[in-house]
Amino acid sequence: MTKIIDNIFANSTRLIAITVLFITAWIFTVLFQESLLSMQTFGLDFVTESKWAPNLEKFGAFAAIMGSVISTFLAMVLAVPVAIGVAIFLSEIAHERLKAPVGVSIELLAAIPSVIYGMWGLFYFVPIIRDIFGGIGIGMLTAGIVLAIMILPFMAAVTRDAMNTTPDILKESAYALGGTKWDVIRDIVIPYSKAGIIGALILALGRAIGETMAVTFVMGNVHKVSWDLTQPATSIPVTLANEFTEADTDLYFSSLFELALILLVISFTIISIAKFYFLRRKRSV
Amino acid sequence: MTATQKRVFVNRIVMALSTLSAGIGLFFLFWILYILVSNGVEAINWDIFLFEGAPPGYEESGLKQALVGQLIIVGIATLVGVPLGILAGTYLSEYGQKSKLAETIRDISDIMMSAPSIVVGSFVYAIMVVPMGHFSAWAGIVALTIIMLPIILRTTDDMLHLVPTTLREAAFALGAPKYKVIIQVVYRGAKAGILTGILLGVARVAGETAPLLFTSFNDNFMSTDLMEPMASLTVTMYNYATSPYEDWQRLGWAAAFILSMFILSLNILGRLVLLTKKGK
Numbered sequence: 001m002t003k004i005i006d007n008i009f010a011n012s013t014r015l016i017a018i019t020v021l022f023i024t025a026w027i028f029t030v031l032f033q034e035s036l037l038s039m040q041t042f043g044l045d046f047v048t049e050s051k052w053a054p055n056l057e058k059f060g061a062f063a064a065i066m067g068s069v070i071s072t073f074l075a076m077v078l079a080v081p082v083a084i085g086v087a088i089f090l091s092e093i094a095h096e097r098l099k100a101p102v103g104v105s106i107e108l109l110a111a112i113p114s115v116i117y118g119m120w121g122l123f124y125f126v127p128i129i130r131d132i133f134g135g136i137g138i139g140m141l142t143a144g145i146v147l148a149i150m151i152l153p154f155m156a157a158v159t160r161d162a163m164n165t166t167p168d169i170l171k172e173s174a175y176a177l178g179g180t181k182w183d184v185i186r187d188i189v190i191p192y193s194k195a196g197i198i199g200a201l202i203l204a205l206g207r208a209i210g211e212t213m214a215v216t217f218v219m220g221n222v223h224k225v226s227w228d229l230t231q232p233a234t235s236i237p238v239t240l241a242n243e244f245t246e247a248d249t250d251l252y253f254s255s256l257f258e259l260a261l262i263l264l265v266i267s268f269t270i271i272s273i274a275k276f277y278f279l280r281r282k283r284s285v
Numbered sequence: 286m287t288a289t290q291k292r293v294f295v296n297r298i299v300m301a302l303s304t305l306s307a308g309i310g311l312f313f314l315f316w317i318l319y320i321l322v323s324n325g326v327e328a329i330n331w332d333i334f335l336f337e338g339a340p341p342g343y344e345e346s347g348l349k350q351a352l353v354g355q356l357i358i359v360g361i362a363t364l365v366g367v368p369l370g371i372l373a374g375t376y377l378s379e380y381g382q383k384s385k386l387a388e389t390i391r392d393i394s395d396i397m398m399s400a401p402s403i404v405v406g407s408f409v410y411a412i413m414v415v416p417m418g419h420f421s422a423w424a425g426i427v428a429l430t431i432i433m434l435p436i437i438l439r440t441t442d443d444m445l446h447l448v449p450t451t452l453r454e455a456a457f458a459l460g461a462p463k464y465k466v467i468i469q470v471v472y473r474g475a476k477a478g479i480l481t482g483i484l485l486g487v488a489r490v491a492g493e494t495a496p497l498l499f500t501s502f503n504d505n506f507m508s509t510d511l512m513e514p515m516a517s518l519t520v521t522m523y524n525y526a527t528s529p530y531e532d533w534q535r536l537g538w539a540a541a542f543i544l545s546m547f548i549l550s551l552n553i554l555g556r557l558v559l560l561t562k563k564g565k
Binding site for chain 2: 016020021023026083084086088105106108113115116118119153156180203212213216217237244267271276
Protein backbone atom coordinates (compact mmCIF):
# COMPACT_ATOMS: atom_id res chain seq x y z
CA MET A 1 0.00 0.00 0.00
CA THR A 2 2.70 2.48 0.97
CA LYS A 3 4.48 1.52 -2.20
CA ILE A 4 1.49 2.59 -4.27
CA ILE A 5 1.21 5.92 -2.46
CA ASP A 6 4.94 6.42 -2.87
CA ASN A 7 4.61 5.86 -6.59
CA ILE A 8 1.63 8.15 -6.95
CA PHE A 9 3.43 10.92 -5.06
CA ALA A 10 6.63 10.60 -7.08
CA ASN A 11 4.82 10.50 -10.39
CA SER A 12 2.51 13.38 -9.65
CA THR A 13 5.42 15.63 -8.66
CA ARG A 14 7.14 14.69 -11.91
CA LEU A 15 4.02 15.31 -13.95
CA ILE A 16 3.57 18.77 -12.47
CA ALA A 17 7.24 19.63 -12.96
CA ILE A 18 6.97 18.64 -16.61
CA THR A 19 3.90 20.87 -16.91
CA VAL A 20 6.25 23.86 -16.69
CA LEU A 21 7.98 22.72 -19.89
CA PHE A 22 4.63 21.95 -21.44
CA ILE A 23 3.19 25.41 -20.68
CA THR A 24 6.29 27.12 -22.10
CA ALA A 25 6.07 25.09 -25.31
CA TRP A 26 2.33 25.72 -25.43
CA ILE A 27 2.83 29.50 -25.17
CA PHE A 28 5.23 29.46 -28.13
CA THR A 29 2.92 27.23 -30.17
CA VAL A 30 -0.22 29.26 -29.53
CA LEU A 31 1.49 32.57 -30.28
CA PHE A 32 2.95 31.08 -33.46
CA GLN A 33 -0.39 29.66 -34.63
CA GLU A 34 -2.21 32.89 -33.90
CA SER A 35 0.34 34.95 -35.83
CA LEU A 36 0.33 32.69 -38.93
CA LEU A 37 -2.26 34.84 -40.69
CA SER A 38 -0.19 37.97 -40.22
CA MET A 39 3.01 36.16 -41.25
CA GLN A 40 1.37 34.92 -44.46
CA THR A 41 -0.11 38.30 -45.28
CA PHE A 42 2.89 40.52 -44.61
CA GLY A 43 5.88 38.20 -44.58
CA LEU A 44 9.07 40.00 -43.71
CA ASP A 45 7.46 43.37 -44.42
CA PHE A 46 5.94 43.05 -40.97
CA VAL A 47 9.24 43.86 -39.30
CA THR A 48 10.54 46.40 -41.83
CA GLU A 49 7.39 48.41 -42.51
CA SER A 50 6.39 51.08 -40.01
CA LYS A 51 2.90 51.83 -41.30
CA TRP A 52 0.43 50.58 -38.69
CA ALA A 53 -3.06 51.42 -39.94
CA PRO A 54 -5.83 49.21 -38.51
CA ASN A 55 -8.48 50.94 -40.63
CA LEU A 56 -6.60 49.99 -43.83
CA GLU A 57 -5.64 46.53 -42.52
CA LYS A 58 -1.97 47.46 -42.92
CA PHE A 59 0.29 46.34 -40.11
CA GLY A 60 4.02 46.99 -39.91
CA ALA A 61 5.80 46.55 -36.62
CA PHE A 62 8.99 48.46 -37.36
CA ALA A 63 7.99 51.44 -35.23
CA ALA A 64 7.08 49.25 -32.27
CA ILE A 65 10.24 47.17 -32.52
CA MET A 66 12.43 50.27 -32.84
CA GLY A 67 10.53 51.83 -29.94
CA SER A 68 11.33 48.86 -27.76
CA VAL A 69 14.97 48.95 -28.80
CA ILE A 70 15.40 52.71 -28.35
CA SER A 71 13.55 53.02 -25.04
CA THR A 72 15.41 50.04 -23.58
CA PHE A 73 18.73 51.35 -24.87
CA LEU A 74 18.03 54.77 -23.30
CA ALA A 75 17.08 53.11 -20.03
CA MET A 76 20.23 51.00 -20.02
CA VAL A 77 22.48 53.98 -20.80
CA LEU A 78 20.97 55.90 -17.91
CA ALA A 79 20.61 53.06 -15.40
CA VAL A 80 23.83 51.07 -15.84
CA PRO A 81 26.31 53.68 -14.53
CA VAL A 82 24.06 54.57 -11.60
CA ALA A 83 23.40 50.92 -10.78
CA ILE A 84 27.12 50.11 -10.81
CA GLY A 85 27.73 53.14 -8.61
CA VAL A 86 25.06 52.00 -6.16
CA ALA A 87 26.48 48.47 -6.20
CA ILE A 88 30.03 49.71 -5.51
CA PHE A 89 28.68 51.93 -2.76
CA LEU A 90 26.78 49.05 -1.15
CA SER A 91 29.46 46.41 -1.45
CA GLU A 92 32.65 48.41 -0.86
CA ILE A 93 32.11 51.92 0.45
CA ALA A 94 29.12 52.08 2.77
CA HIS A 95 29.68 51.72 6.49
CA GLU A 96 28.52 48.36 7.88
CA ARG A 97 25.68 50.08 9.65
CA LEU A 98 24.45 51.67 6.42
CA LYS A 99 24.74 48.58 4.22
CA ALA A 100 21.74 46.69 5.55
CA PRO A 101 19.16 49.51 5.65
CA VAL A 102 20.14 51.01 2.28
CA GLY A 103 20.43 47.56 0.71
CA VAL A 104 17.06 46.40 2.02
CA SER A 105 15.28 49.59 0.98
CA ILE A 106 16.65 49.19 -2.55
CA GLU A 107 15.41 45.60 -2.61
CA LEU A 108 12.00 46.69 -1.34
CA LEU A 109 11.80 49.33 -4.04
CA ALA A 110 12.51 46.62 -6.59
CA ALA A 111 9.35 44.91 -5.30
CA ILE A 112 7.07 47.90 -5.94
CA PRO A 113 4.88 47.06 -8.95
CA SER A 114 5.88 48.72 -12.20
CA VAL A 115 2.37 50.14 -12.69
CA ILE A 116 3.18 52.50 -9.81
CA TYR A 117 6.37 53.70 -11.47
CA GLY A 118 4.30 54.37 -14.58
CA MET A 119 1.70 56.32 -12.63
CA TRP A 120 4.39 58.38 -10.92
CA GLY A 121 5.95 59.03 -14.32
CA LEU A 122 2.67 60.23 -15.78
CA PHE A 123 1.77 62.63 -12.98
CA TYR A 124 5.16 63.92 -11.82
CA PHE A 125 7.72 63.30 -14.51
CA VAL A 126 5.81 64.17 -17.68
CA PRO A 127 5.33 67.83 -16.57
CA ILE A 128 9.06 68.16 -15.87
CA ILE A 129 10.00 66.84 -19.31
CA ARG A 130 7.37 69.09 -20.86
CA ASP A 131 8.83 72.16 -19.14
CA ILE A 132 12.41 71.33 -20.10
CA PHE A 133 12.06 69.99 -23.65
CA GLY A 134 8.70 71.32 -24.78
CA GLY A 135 6.18 69.12 -26.58
CA ILE A 136 3.56 67.24 -24.59
CA GLY A 137 6.04 65.49 -22.34
CA ILE A 138 4.85 62.05 -23.37
CA GLY A 139 7.26 60.11 -25.54
CA MET A 140 10.38 58.07 -25.96
CA LEU A 141 12.60 60.14 -23.67
CA THR A 142 10.16 60.07 -20.74
CA ALA A 143 9.61 56.34 -21.24
CA GLY A 144 13.36 55.69 -21.29
CA ILE A 145 13.90 57.63 -18.06
CA VAL A 146 10.96 56.06 -16.20
CA LEU A 147 12.09 52.62 -17.38
CA ALA A 148 15.62 53.40 -16.13
CA ILE A 149 14.30 54.37 -12.70
CA MET A 150 12.06 51.30 -12.55
CA ILE A 151 14.84 48.86 -13.44
CA LEU A 152 17.49 50.57 -11.28
CA PRO A 153 16.75 48.85 -7.93
CA PHE A 154 16.68 45.38 -9.50
CA MET A 155 19.85 46.04 -11.47
CA ALA A 156 21.69 47.51 -8.48
CA ALA A 157 20.68 44.64 -6.18
CA VAL A 158 21.79 41.90 -8.58
CA THR A 159 25.04 43.71 -9.44
CA ARG A 160 25.78 44.13 -5.72
CA ASP A 161 25.16 40.42 -5.17
CA ALA A 162 27.63 39.65 -7.95
CA MET A 163 30.26 41.95 -6.45
CA ASN A 164 29.71 40.47 -3.00
CA THR A 165 30.87 37.06 -4.23
CA THR A 166 34.47 38.34 -4.25
CA PRO A 167 36.25 36.57 -1.36
CA ASP A 168 37.30 38.96 1.41
CA ILE A 169 40.73 37.39 1.58
CA LEU A 170 41.51 38.53 -1.98
CA LYS A 171 40.46 42.08 -1.20
CA GLU A 172 42.38 42.11 2.06
CA SER A 173 45.56 40.98 0.32
CA ALA A 174 45.27 43.89 -2.08
CA TYR A 175 44.64 46.34 0.75
CA ALA A 176 47.67 44.93 2.57
CA LEU A 177 49.77 45.82 -0.48
CA GLY A 178 48.66 49.42 -0.06
CA GLY A 179 45.87 49.48 -2.61
CA THR A 180 43.23 52.20 -2.42
CA LYS A 181 39.55 51.24 -2.54
CA TRP A 182 39.43 52.02 -6.22
CA ASP A 183 42.54 49.91 -6.85
CA VAL A 184 40.84 47.00 -5.11
CA ILE A 185 37.58 47.49 -7.00
CA ARG A 186 39.32 47.84 -10.37
CA ASP A 187 41.90 45.11 -10.01
CA ILE A 188 40.18 42.60 -7.70
CA VAL A 189 36.41 42.98 -7.41
CA ILE A 190 35.58 43.75 -11.04
CA PRO A 191 37.85 41.11 -12.61
CA TYR A 192 36.60 38.52 -10.13
CA SER A 193 32.90 39.23 -10.55
CA LYS A 194 32.91 40.38 -14.19
CA ALA A 195 30.75 37.54 -15.49
CA GLY A 196 28.25 38.05 -12.69
CA ILE A 197 28.04 41.80 -13.26
CA ILE A 198 27.56 41.46 -17.02
CA GLY A 199 24.98 38.75 -16.42
CA ALA A 200 23.13 40.98 -13.97
CA LEU A 201 23.05 43.86 -16.44
CA ILE A 202 21.85 41.66 -19.31
CA LEU A 203 19.18 40.11 -17.10
CA ALA A 204 17.97 43.62 -16.25
CA LEU A 205 17.95 44.37 -19.99
CA GLY A 206 15.81 41.30 -20.60
CA ARG A 207 13.34 42.50 -18.00
CA ALA A 208 13.33 46.08 -19.25
CA ILE A 209 12.51 45.15 -22.84
CA GLY A 210 9.37 43.28 -21.81
CA GLU A 211 8.28 45.84 -19.23
CA THR A 212 4.81 47.08 -19.99
CA MET A 213 3.19 49.17 -17.32
CA ALA A 214 6.07 51.52 -16.49
CA VAL A 215 6.13 52.75 -20.10
CA THR A 216 2.49 52.40 -21.21
CA PHE A 217 1.52 55.51 -19.22
CA VAL A 218 4.16 57.77 -20.72
CA MET A 219 4.84 56.52 -24.26
CA GLY A 220 1.77 57.72 -26.14
CA ASN A 221 1.31 54.71 -28.48
CA VAL A 222 2.00 56.49 -31.77
CA HIS A 223 3.34 54.23 -34.53
CA LYS A 224 6.03 56.49 -35.91
CA VAL A 225 9.79 56.30 -35.94
CA SER A 226 11.21 59.67 -35.04
CA TRP A 227 14.68 60.74 -34.02
CA ASP A 228 13.14 63.47 -31.91
CA LEU A 229 12.95 61.64 -28.61
CA THR A 230 10.42 64.04 -27.12
CA GLN A 231 7.79 62.89 -29.65
CA PRO A 232 5.18 60.29 -28.65
CA ALA A 233 6.19 56.82 -29.76
CA THR A 234 5.33 53.20 -29.10
CA SER A 235 6.96 49.90 -28.25
CA ILE A 236 5.88 46.27 -28.50
CA PRO A 237 4.42 45.97 -24.98
CA VAL A 238 2.81 49.41 -25.21
CA THR A 239 1.07 48.46 -28.45
CA LEU A 240 -0.13 45.18 -26.95
CA ALA A 241 -1.44 46.87 -23.79
CA ASN A 242 -3.25 49.57 -25.70
CA GLU A 243 -4.67 47.71 -28.66
CA PHE A 244 -5.46 44.17 -27.59
CA THR A 245 -8.90 45.12 -26.31
CA GLU A 246 -9.55 47.29 -29.37
CA ALA A 247 -8.65 44.85 -32.12
CA ASP A 248 -11.67 43.93 -34.23
CA THR A 249 -10.45 41.94 -37.23
CA ASP A 250 -8.64 38.61 -37.49
CA LEU A 251 -5.67 40.24 -39.18
CA TYR A 252 -5.43 42.88 -36.47
CA PHE A 253 -5.38 40.19 -33.77
CA SER A 254 -2.92 38.10 -35.71
CA SER A 255 -0.56 41.06 -36.04
CA LEU A 256 -0.73 41.70 -32.30
CA PHE A 257 0.04 38.04 -31.64
CA GLU A 258 3.02 38.26 -33.96
CA LEU A 259 4.22 41.26 -31.96
CA ALA A 260 3.86 39.23 -28.76
CA LEU A 261 5.78 36.36 -30.35
CA ILE A 262 8.60 38.69 -31.43
CA LEU A 263 8.77 40.12 -27.91
CA LEU A 264 8.84 36.67 -26.34
CA VAL A 265 11.61 35.48 -28.67
CA ILE A 266 13.71 38.60 -28.05
CA SER A 267 13.44 38.49 -24.26
CA PHE A 268 13.77 34.70 -24.12
CA THR A 269 17.04 35.02 -26.04
CA ILE A 270 18.40 37.85 -23.90
CA ILE A 271 17.48 36.15 -20.63
CA SER A 272 18.98 32.84 -21.79
CA ILE A 273 22.25 34.56 -22.64
CA ALA A 274 22.34 36.20 -19.22
CA LYS A 275 21.40 33.04 -17.33
CA PHE A 276 23.40 30.42 -19.19
CA TYR A 277 26.42 32.27 -20.43
CA PHE A 278 27.10 34.54 -17.48
CA LEU A 279 25.09 33.39 -14.49
CA ARG A 280 25.37 29.60 -14.61
CA ARG A 281 23.85 28.52 -11.32
CA LYS A 282 26.54 26.88 -9.29
CA ARG A 283 25.34 24.08 -7.12
CA SER A 284 27.36 21.67 -5.12
CA VAL A 285 25.72 18.30 -4.86
CA MET B 286 51.93 64.66 -8.48
CA THR B 287 53.55 61.43 -7.32
CA ALA B 288 52.12 58.09 -8.32
CA THR B 289 50.70 57.55 -4.83
CA GLN B 290 49.10 60.98 -4.73
CA LYS B 291 47.56 60.28 -8.10
CA ARG B 292 46.16 56.96 -6.96
CA VAL B 293 44.68 58.54 -3.87
CA PHE B 294 43.22 61.34 -5.97
CA VAL B 295 41.60 58.98 -8.47
CA ASN B 296 40.31 56.92 -5.56
CA ARG B 297 38.63 59.99 -4.05
CA ILE B 298 36.96 60.85 -7.36
CA VAL B 299 35.61 57.34 -7.83
CA MET B 300 34.36 57.16 -4.24
CA ALA B 301 32.63 60.51 -4.65
CA LEU B 302 31.04 59.48 -7.96
CA SER B 303 29.70 56.19 -6.68
CA THR B 304 28.38 57.75 -3.46
CA LEU B 305 26.74 60.37 -5.65
CA SER B 306 25.10 57.74 -7.85
CA ALA B 307 23.86 55.92 -4.77
CA GLY B 308 22.45 59.29 -3.69
CA ILE B 309 20.77 59.85 -7.07
CA GLY B 310 19.29 56.37 -7.04
CA LEU B 311 17.99 56.71 -3.51
CA PHE B 312 16.65 60.20 -4.24
CA PHE B 313 14.43 59.02 -7.09
CA LEU B 314 13.27 55.97 -5.21
CA PHE B 315 12.36 57.86 -2.06
CA TRP B 316 10.71 60.54 -4.15
CA ILE B 317 8.38 57.90 -5.59
CA LEU B 318 7.72 56.48 -2.15
CA TYR B 319 6.99 59.95 -0.76
CA ILE B 320 4.54 60.71 -3.57
CA LEU B 321 2.87 57.38 -3.09
CA VAL B 322 2.38 57.92 0.63
CA SER B 323 1.40 61.60 0.48
CA ASN B 324 -1.15 61.08 -2.31
CA GLY B 325 -2.32 57.80 -0.82
CA VAL B 326 -2.93 59.06 2.69
CA GLU B 327 -4.82 62.05 1.33
CA ALA B 328 -7.02 59.88 -0.91
CA ILE B 329 -7.83 57.15 1.57
CA ASN B 330 -11.02 57.15 3.62
CA TRP B 331 -13.72 54.70 4.67
CA ASP B 332 -15.80 55.32 1.55
CA ILE B 333 -13.15 53.55 -0.51
CA PHE B 334 -13.90 50.29 1.25
CA LEU B 335 -17.67 50.78 1.33
CA PHE B 336 -18.61 51.88 -2.17
CA GLU B 337 -18.25 50.52 -5.67
CA GLY B 338 -16.95 52.49 -8.60
CA ALA B 339 -19.19 55.33 -9.76
CA PRO B 340 -19.24 57.81 -12.64
CA PRO B 341 -16.93 60.78 -12.08
CA GLY B 342 -18.46 63.47 -9.86
CA TYR B 343 -20.38 61.08 -7.61
CA GLU B 344 -19.83 61.50 -3.88
CA GLU B 345 -20.21 57.84 -3.05
CA SER B 346 -17.52 56.17 -5.05
CA GLY B 347 -14.90 53.72 -3.89
CA LEU B 348 -12.75 50.75 -4.72
CA LYS B 349 -14.79 47.97 -3.13
CA GLN B 350 -15.15 46.06 -6.41
CA ALA B 351 -11.41 46.28 -7.10
CA LEU B 352 -10.40 45.24 -3.58
CA VAL B 353 -12.73 42.23 -3.61
CA GLY B 354 -11.71 41.34 -7.17
CA GLN B 355 -8.03 41.59 -6.32
CA LEU B 356 -8.47 39.30 -3.31
CA ILE B 357 -10.42 36.75 -5.35
CA ILE B 358 -8.07 36.69 -8.35
CA VAL B 359 -4.80 36.68 -6.39
CA GLY B 360 -6.28 34.37 -3.74
CA ILE B 361 -7.38 31.65 -6.16
CA ALA B 362 -4.16 31.98 -8.19
CA THR B 363 -2.27 31.41 -4.93
CA LEU B 364 -4.41 28.43 -3.95
CA VAL B 365 -3.72 26.81 -7.33
CA GLY B 366 -0.17 28.00 -7.95
CA VAL B 367 1.38 27.32 -4.54
CA PRO B 368 0.66 23.56 -4.25
CA LEU B 369 1.60 23.00 -7.90
CA GLY B 370 4.81 24.99 -7.49
CA ILE B 371 5.75 23.17 -4.29
CA LEU B 372 5.14 19.73 -5.83
CA ALA B 373 7.12 20.64 -8.95
CA GLY B 374 9.96 21.97 -6.78
CA THR B 375 9.80 18.76 -4.75
CA TYR B 376 10.37 16.74 -7.90
CA LEU B 377 13.43 18.81 -8.81
CA SER B 378 15.04 18.64 -5.40
CA GLU B 379 14.03 15.13 -4.23
CA TYR B 380 13.56 13.02 -7.35
CA GLY B 381 15.04 14.67 -10.42
CA GLN B 382 18.07 16.19 -8.68
CA LYS B 383 20.80 16.59 -11.28
CA SER B 384 19.13 14.58 -14.04
CA LYS B 385 18.85 16.09 -17.50
CA LEU B 386 15.08 16.49 -17.21
CA ALA B 387 15.34 18.31 -13.87
CA GLU B 388 18.07 20.63 -15.16
CA THR B 389 16.02 21.48 -18.25
CA ILE B 390 12.97 22.25 -16.13
CA ARG B 391 15.10 24.48 -13.86
CA ASP B 392 16.52 26.38 -16.84
CA ILE B 393 13.21 26.91 -18.61
CA SER B 394 11.43 27.89 -15.42
CA ASP B 395 14.22 30.37 -14.60
CA ILE B 396 13.73 32.01 -17.98
CA MET B 397 9.95 32.07 -17.62
CA MET B 398 10.39 33.86 -14.30
CA SER B 399 11.77 36.90 -16.14
CA ALA B 400 9.74 36.59 -19.35
CA PRO B 401 7.41 39.49 -20.20
CA SER B 402 4.14 39.06 -18.32
CA ILE B 403 2.12 40.72 -21.08
CA VAL B 404 2.97 37.78 -23.33
CA VAL B 405 1.37 35.43 -20.80
CA GLY B 406 -1.68 37.69 -20.96
CA SER B 407 -1.93 37.36 -24.73
CA PHE B 408 -1.45 33.59 -24.49
CA VAL B 409 -4.33 33.25 -22.02
CA TYR B 410 -6.39 35.52 -24.21
CA ALA B 411 -5.94 33.09 -27.09
CA ILE B 412 -6.67 29.92 -25.10
CA MET B 413 -9.43 31.16 -22.80
CA VAL B 414 -10.97 34.49 -23.71
CA VAL B 415 -11.43 33.68 -27.41
CA PRO B 416 -13.10 30.26 -26.90
CA MET B 417 -15.32 31.62 -24.12
CA GLY B 418 -16.17 34.69 -26.14
CA HIS B 419 -15.66 37.15 -23.29
CA PHE B 420 -13.23 38.25 -20.59
CA SER B 421 -13.42 36.39 -17.29
CA ALA B 422 -11.89 36.30 -13.83
CA TRP B 423 -10.80 32.72 -14.54
CA ALA B 424 -8.61 33.90 -17.40
CA GLY B 425 -6.89 36.37 -15.07
CA ILE B 426 -6.43 33.65 -12.46
CA VAL B 427 -4.83 31.31 -15.01
CA ALA B 428 -2.48 34.08 -16.19
CA LEU B 429 -1.34 34.84 -12.65
CA THR B 430 -0.94 31.13 -11.85
CA ILE B 431 1.35 30.69 -14.87
CA ILE B 432 3.46 33.62 -13.67
CA MET B 433 3.57 32.38 -10.08
CA LEU B 434 4.48 28.75 -10.82
CA PRO B 435 8.18 29.25 -11.69
CA ILE B 436 8.72 31.50 -8.66
CA ILE B 437 7.38 28.96 -6.15
CA LEU B 438 9.11 26.11 -7.98
CA ARG B 439 12.48 27.83 -7.79
CA THR B 440 12.30 28.74 -4.09
CA THR B 441 10.97 25.30 -3.11
CA ASP B 442 13.77 23.62 -5.04
CA ASP B 443 16.38 25.84 -3.36
CA MET B 444 14.92 25.54 0.13
CA LEU B 445 14.47 21.76 0.08
CA HIS B 446 18.03 21.49 -1.13
CA LEU B 447 19.20 23.20 2.05
CA VAL B 448 17.73 20.46 4.25
CA PRO B 449 20.65 18.25 5.34
CA THR B 450 20.82 14.82 3.68
CA THR B 451 21.50 13.22 7.06
CA LEU B 452 17.95 14.09 8.17
CA ARG B 453 16.54 12.19 5.20
CA GLU B 454 18.85 9.27 5.83
CA ALA B 455 17.82 9.12 9.48
CA ALA B 456 14.16 8.91 8.46
CA PHE B 457 14.87 6.29 5.80
CA ALA B 458 16.76 4.25 8.39
CA LEU B 459 13.59 4.16 10.48
CA GLY B 460 11.90 2.52 7.51
CA ALA B 461 9.80 5.48 6.34
CA PRO B 462 8.74 5.47 2.66
CA LYS B 463 10.04 8.32 0.55
CA TYR B 464 6.82 10.35 0.39
CA LYS B 465 6.59 10.27 4.19
CA VAL B 466 10.20 11.36 4.51
CA ILE B 467 9.50 14.28 2.18
CA ILE B 468 6.24 15.35 3.80
CA GLN B 469 7.14 14.81 7.43
CA VAL B 470 10.87 15.54 7.49
CA VAL B 471 12.01 17.53 4.46
CA TYR B 472 9.00 19.88 4.28
CA ARG B 473 9.23 20.49 8.00
CA GLY B 474 12.89 21.37 7.77
CA ALA B 475 12.28 23.82 4.94
CA LYS B 476 9.05 25.30 6.30
CA ALA B 477 10.31 28.85 6.86
CA GLY B 478 12.03 29.03 3.49
CA ILE B 479 9.00 27.78 1.59
CA LEU B 480 6.75 30.22 3.45
CA THR B 481 9.05 33.08 2.47
CA GLY B 482 8.94 31.90 -1.13
CA ILE B 483 5.15 31.87 -1.06
CA LEU B 484 4.95 35.36 0.45
CA LEU B 485 7.35 36.77 -2.16
CA GLY B 486 5.54 34.93 -4.95
CA VAL B 487 2.17 36.35 -3.89
CA ALA B 488 3.72 39.81 -3.61
CA ARG B 489 5.06 39.49 -7.12
CA VAL B 490 1.80 38.46 -8.81
CA ALA B 491 -0.31 40.88 -6.77
CA GLY B 492 1.39 43.76 -8.57
CA GLU B 493 0.95 42.33 -12.06
CA THR B 494 -1.17 44.50 -14.32
CA ALA B 495 -0.22 43.64 -17.88
CA PRO B 496 -1.47 40.01 -17.86
CA LEU B 497 -4.84 41.10 -16.44
CA LEU B 498 -5.55 43.87 -18.96
CA PHE B 499 -7.11 41.51 -21.47
CA THR B 500 -7.93 38.48 -19.36
CA SER B 501 -9.92 39.46 -16.28
CA PHE B 502 -10.37 42.95 -17.80
CA ASN B 503 -12.25 45.32 -15.51
CA ASP B 504 -15.66 45.94 -14.02
CA ASN B 505 -16.89 49.08 -12.36
CA PHE B 506 -19.28 47.17 -10.16
CA MET B 507 -19.02 44.50 -7.57
CA SER B 508 -18.92 41.00 -9.03
CA THR B 509 -17.99 37.64 -7.59
CA ASP B 510 -18.87 35.64 -10.70
CA LEU B 511 -15.63 34.03 -11.89
CA MET B 512 -17.05 33.54 -15.38
CA GLU B 513 -17.47 37.28 -15.83
CA PRO B 514 -14.93 40.11 -16.11
CA MET B 515 -13.67 41.22 -12.71
CA ALA B 516 -12.01 44.37 -11.43
CA SER B 517 -8.55 44.25 -9.88
CA LEU B 518 -6.66 46.98 -8.03
CA THR B 519 -3.99 47.16 -10.70
CA VAL B 520 -6.22 47.45 -13.77
CA THR B 521 -8.57 49.82 -11.95
CA MET B 522 -5.57 51.92 -10.99
CA TYR B 523 -4.43 52.04 -14.61
CA ASN B 524 -7.86 53.01 -15.91
CA TYR B 525 -8.46 55.64 -13.24
CA ALA B 526 -4.98 57.16 -13.46
CA THR B 527 -5.23 57.62 -17.22
CA SER B 528 -8.70 59.15 -16.98
CA PRO B 529 -9.08 62.92 -17.11
CA TYR B 530 -11.25 63.11 -13.97
CA GLU B 531 -9.66 64.30 -10.76
CA ASP B 532 -11.77 62.19 -8.39
CA TRP B 533 -10.99 59.06 -10.43
CA GLN B 534 -7.30 59.92 -10.32
CA ARG B 535 -7.58 60.26 -6.54
CA LEU B 536 -9.08 56.77 -6.36
CA GLY B 537 -6.17 55.60 -8.52
CA TRP B 538 -3.69 56.91 -5.94
CA ALA B 539 -5.64 55.25 -3.15
CA ALA B 540 -5.44 51.94 -5.02
CA ALA B 541 -1.71 52.46 -5.63
CA PHE B 542 -1.14 53.13 -1.93
CA ILE B 543 -3.14 50.12 -0.70
CA LEU B 544 -1.46 47.80 -3.21
CA SER B 545 2.07 48.99 -2.43
CA MET B 546 1.55 48.70 1.31
CA PHE B 547 0.19 45.18 0.85
CA ILE B 548 3.16 44.16 -1.31
CA LEU B 549 5.75 45.83 0.92
CA SER B 550 4.32 44.16 4.04
CA LEU B 551 4.44 40.75 2.34
CA ASN B 552 8.09 41.37 1.43
CA ILE B 553 9.00 42.51 4.93
CA LEU B 554 7.09 39.60 6.48
CA GLY B 555 8.93 37.19 4.18
CA ARG B 556 12.28 38.57 5.33
CA LEU B 557 11.26 38.38 8.99
CA VAL B 558 10.25 34.72 8.64
CA LEU B 559 13.71 33.92 7.30
CA LEU B 560 15.45 36.03 9.95
CA THR B 561 13.67 34.46 12.91
CA LYS B 562 14.43 31.06 11.45
CA LYS B 563 18.13 31.95 11.23
CA GLY B 564 18.03 33.35 14.76
CA LYS B 565 17.07 29.98 16.23
